[in-house]
Amino acid sequence: MASRDVVSYDTPLSRALKVLAGLFLALYLVWTLLPFFVMFVSSFKDLLEAFKLPAVGDWAGITVFFEFTPTFKHYTSLFTENSFGTYILNSLIAAGGSAVISVIFGSLAAYSLSRVDFRGKQDLFFWIISTRMAPVVAVMVPLYAIFRSLDLVGTLPGLILAYTTFNLPFAIWILKGFFDNVPFAIEEAQMVDGSTRFQAFRSILPLVAPGIGAFVVLCILFAWNDFLFAAIIGSGGAKTLPVATRELVQPQNIQWGSIMAAGVVTTAPMMLLGLVIRKYLVTGLTMGAVKE
Amino acid sequence: MATVTIKNVWKYYGETPAVKDLNITCPDGSFVSILGPSGCGKSSTMRMLAGLEHISAGDILFDDQRINDLAPKDRDVAMVFENYALYPHKTVYENIANPLRLRKASEDTIKARVTGAAKLLEISHLLERRPHELSGGQKQRVAIGRAIVREPKLFLFDEPIAHLDAKLRAHMRGEIKHLQRTLGTTMIYVTHDQLEALSMADYIAVMHDGELQQWGTPAEIFNHPVNAWVAGFVGEPAMNFLTCDIKGQGDDVLLRHSNFEIPLLPGQVRQLNGAAQAGTARMGVRPDALSISMTRPDEAAMQGEIFVNELLGGDMLVEVQLDDCRIRVKTTPEFEGKPGENCFLSVNRDKWHVFDAGDGHAYF
Amino acid sequence: MTDVSPISANPRAVAAQIFRARAHSAEVEARPQSEITNRPRSFNPPMPKRYYYYLMAPAIAILAFISLYPFFWLIVMSLQDVDIGGGEWVGFKNYVKLFSDGRFLDGWWLLAQYSVMCLGLQVGLGVLLAVVVNSSKYEKYLVTALLMPMMMAPAVAGLLWLFLYNGTFGWYHWILQSVGILDNASILASANTAMYAIVLVDVWQWTPLITIIALAGLKRVPRDQLEANMVDGASPLRNFFAITMPNLYPVLLIAVLLRFMDNFRFIDSVLVLTGGGPGSATKILPVYLFEVAFKFFKLGRGAAIALTLLIVTIILGKLLVRVFEKPQNEKG
Known part of the structure; x- marks a missing residue:
């Protein structure tokens, strides 16, 4: 949209509003970004340095926040004293596995749902979407019982399957929107040109590929950031990063430096991925209701 | 090359019939246009083909083979879609080559055919571009290229030039017609534009509400419409209709309107065949079968008041208030009447039509 | 001049007349009465759609296994007294007990409070922020910055805020103390303030979502409407309330419903921050459910609670899907 700004004229009121808006924006940015900054900086602080606070009301004392000698020991201890290497791998496998399964089967289902009409389609659709929207704890109660009887609790396959409960409906729902946007005429032209139905389906895949790729990433993001499923279904053999980070909180001795470092390790990759697929993020986070 | 026979074909969407008992036979090598307003079933017909x-x-039969149950790929037809349906991620070359690749033609054949088709359509310089880099007219040529590269039994064109601007459309009409004559392949061309149908087709099938109204050559459709609907749909500016009484007077049969009384020609009396004696009928006359003058040319002329003049370049269209209705007359730009002035109209009786007042079928 | 020509008298009326006359003379005349009234004598056999069903089948099968099957299990479990060992049928006892369970009812009440506070703040801040960001020339960078909190795992966010809120070394605790809002006790330690603490974290993490949705809505406000209203004499402020806001409502409704359901769905940060405490001050229903099912392993009772939660979610979901359909149909 080249000219989306409606013309506006300067008045004293509008100037005052502009200043207020700028102020608000600045404050909000500080509020949003400060926690990241604190997390990042604290992950390089030694334990005692991290605990340093100025006296109450001593605003000039804020500088103590920056008085420290950077250390990487929290990061190294994550991998030496803890087995964060394994947890990263677990997170990757669980999130990646469920993302790949969800997107492969999801795109097949989304394509056919987009192209065929049958009685009860709306109901089927509602079932799919409500599966995605169901409260995680509520889903987990029966899932836990079932998985326990199948010996899936504490295993990566169990966790992958658990993540699929929200990723697969999500993929179907979003990808259907993608396929809806590909004109049927392109497949029809393919079929008249001499392709089979499956070849026609394959021929439009390149058109939706960027979207599908972005949604693989989004599915990974959702699964990577999950805590509840990982804490219950994955407990034992399939510990993921958020759970491992949480376990650093122990009643007597909270290792804040390590927790902050683990937070950085958990968050940084997702932040980067989020930036890569920024274009699709809004669509994804709003279940396709809002397209940017 | 094939004769296409459509035999008692129906298309239902749920409980709604879109095509009703359609019967058409397209002779081998002919250019057939299916003409009708949107929703008349013409596109459904093409998609069934x-x-x-x-x-x-x-x-539906191609020659003598029933093709109902064949998949599109086994029917050996080529189709040009209304919005071209080009593959956006492939080059023009690959778009045109696609049907050949799907049929596993050799690379040499593909190259020869694609360049041949591109040359015929004058798009040789565009082969490396992608569809989004092309103008509407160029996209349309690529879509046609994809259709002709394979030498199919039958061409199906679904309003291929509807999205082009008026000038380009006129140009493409000629090109498509020439192309079909050159290739000699049977062509079925769906359009809602009566001018396209009249100017290009060997035969026109006029459809309305899922039913075939009339089948004939463009001249037959234009000069002898079978009913008032076809008469009103074909021809621009549209035909004028006036409700008249039919009145016998001695040996003559008169068409009487509050404004005029004009006798039918003897042949037309016979065609009327007493059917509508002393009833009402609808007289239809095209704007160019009327002539206008500022002085009364003869006793039978209609008298009216000029409502508005429209200069259409080489012609002038005059709208005349005739008692309680208005009719349009085509005349020359030299015509000097002004709105509000009285004028006189006379009818070329060889070119007028009389339709039944009830069901609208044509007496002549 | 007595003979006023009709055109100069009232051009609009004349124009209308002309159009009416045109419509009349170009009117397409009745075609012959159709002779085709009957249906075809026989229909062709229908075309199989099997191909599409094959493509759908695997996904549906997986979903059935991980969603439909557990759902029936849930119903069965809710009628049993299940713990680690196994279950025995108890009929509707689990449900009956819920109504005398103060924590269950409190859980709903707290959930409602929590949701309303979160949504109120998020919508207010989010829309304001969207309007400001929309008129900024740095929009792209601002949006990028705003997206950050949403990329963080809610559990990690909970831990981070736990650190910030900490009563002895938390920086936010220090700020709150310094401006005089808090005395020595941590915001999380007091039953009066813990709810606000978890609301703030949710606001921090998810306000940007509302902003981004509202931003997309703002871009869709028809420019011609704004301009027509301006030419008709509206001030920018009036324009905002008369044109922009009504256009924004549909997307905001979606945003609110989505967030509302997310408050039901995710309790990661609450679990990490307070675990429902102090006491039961922040034990919103899903947290209570978590405790019943996975701390005390009363799976039967948990199932009954889960079903009530599911039913409310499904109702909300129905609502959401209905709202969804509209902007999707517009496809602007």
Whole structure:
């Protein structure tokens, strides 16, 4: 949209509003970004340095926040004293596995749902979407019982399957929107040109590929950031990063430096991925209701 | 090359019939246009021919082969879609080559055919571009290129030039017609534009509400419409209709309107065949079968008041208030009447039509 | 001049007349009465759609296994007294007990409070922020910055805020103390303030979502409407309330419903921050459910609670899907 700004004229009121808006924006940015900054900086602080606070009301004392000698020991201890290497791998496998399964089967289902009409389609659709929207704890109660009887609790396959409960409906729902946007005429032209139905389906895949790729990433993001499923279904053999980070909180001795470092390790990759697929993020986070 | 026979074909969408008992035979090598307003069933018909829609009832035959149950790929037809349906991620070359690749033609054949088709359509310089880099007219040529590269039995064109601007459309009409004559392949061309149908087709099938109204050559459709609907739909500016009484007077039969009384020609009396004696009928006359003058030319002339003049370049269209209705007359730009002035109209009786007042079928 | 020509008298009326006359003379005349009234004698056999069903089948099968099957299990479990060992049928006892369970009812009440506070703040801040960001020339960078909190795992966010809120070394605790809002006790330690603490974290993490949705809505406000209203004499402020806001409502409704359901769905940060405490001050229903099912392993009772939660979610979901359909149909 080249000219989306409606013309506006300067008045004293509008100037005052502009200043207020700028102020608000600045404050909000500080509020949003400060926690990241604190997390990042604290992950390089030694334990005692991290605990340093100025006296109450001593605003000039804020500088103590920056008085420290950077250390990487929290990061190294994550991998030496803890087995964060394994947890990263677990997170990757669980999130990646469920993302790949969800997107492969999801795109097949989304394509056919987009192209065929049958009685009860709306109901089927509602079932799919409500599966995605169901409260995680509520889903987990029966899932836990079932998985326990199948010996899936504490295993990566169990966790992958658990993540699929929200990723697969999500993929179907979003990808259907993608396929809806590909004109049927392109497949029809393919079929008249001499392709089979499956070849026609394959021929439009390149058109939706960027979207599908972005949604693989989004599915990974959702699964990577999950805590509840990982804490219950994955407990034992399939510990993921958020759970491992949480376990650093122990009643007597909270290792804040390590927790902050683990937070950085958990968050940084997702932040980067989020930036890569920024274009699709809004669509994804709003279940396709809002397209940017 | 094939004769296409559509036999008692119906298309239902749920409980709604879109095509009703359609019967058409397109002779081998002919250019057939299916003409009708949107929603008349013409596109459904074409899609049934291509195999993109299920044929609810009836049969379609290519030569003598029933093709109802063949998949599109096995029908050996080529289709040009209304919005071109080019593959956006492939080059023009690959777009045109696609049907050949799907048929596993050799690379040499593909190259020869694609360059041949591109040359015929004058798009040789565009082969490396992608569809989004092309103008509407160029996209349309690529879509046609994809259709002709394979030398199919039958061409299906679904309003291929509807999205082009008026000038380009006029140009493409000639090109498509020439192309079809050159290739000699049977062509079925769907359009809602009566001018396209009249100017290009060997035969026109006029459809309305899912039913075939009339089948004939463009001249037959234009000069002898079978009913008032076809008469009103074909021809621009549209035909004027006036409700008249039919009155016998001695040996003559008169068409009487509050404004005039004009006798039918003797042959027309016979065609009327007493059917509508002393009833009402609808007189139809095209704007160019009327002439206008500022002085009364003869006793039978209609008298009216000029309502508005429209200069259309080489012609002038005059709208005349005739008692309680208005009719349009085509005349020359030299015509000097002004709105509000009285004028006189006379009818070329060889070119007028009389339709039944009830069901609208044509007496002549 | 007595003979006023009709055109100069009232051009609009004349124009209308002309159009009416045109419509009349170009009117397409009745075609012959159709002779085709009957249906075809026989229909062709229907075309199989099997191909599409094959493509759908695997996904549906997986979903059935991980969603439909557990759902029936849930119903069965809710009628049993299940713990680690196994279950025995108890009929509706689990449900009956819920109504005398103060924590269950409190859980709903707290959930409602929590949701309303979160949504109120998020919508207010989010829309304001969207309007400001929309008129900024740095929009792209601002949006990028705003997206950050949403990329963080809610559990990690909970831990981070736990650190910030900490009563002895938390920086936010220090700020709150310094401006005089808090005395020595941590915001999380007091039953009066813990709810606000978890609301703030949710606001921090998810306000940007509302902003981004509202931003997309703002871009869709028809420019011609704004301009027509301006030419008709509206001030920018009036324009905002008369044109922009009504256009924004549909997307905001979606945003609110989505967030509302997310408050039901995710309790990661609450679990990490307070675990429902102190006491039961922040034990919103899903947290209570978590405790019943996975701390005390009363799976039967948990199932009954889960079903009530599911039913409310499904109702909300129905609502959401209905709202969804509209902007999707517009496809602007």
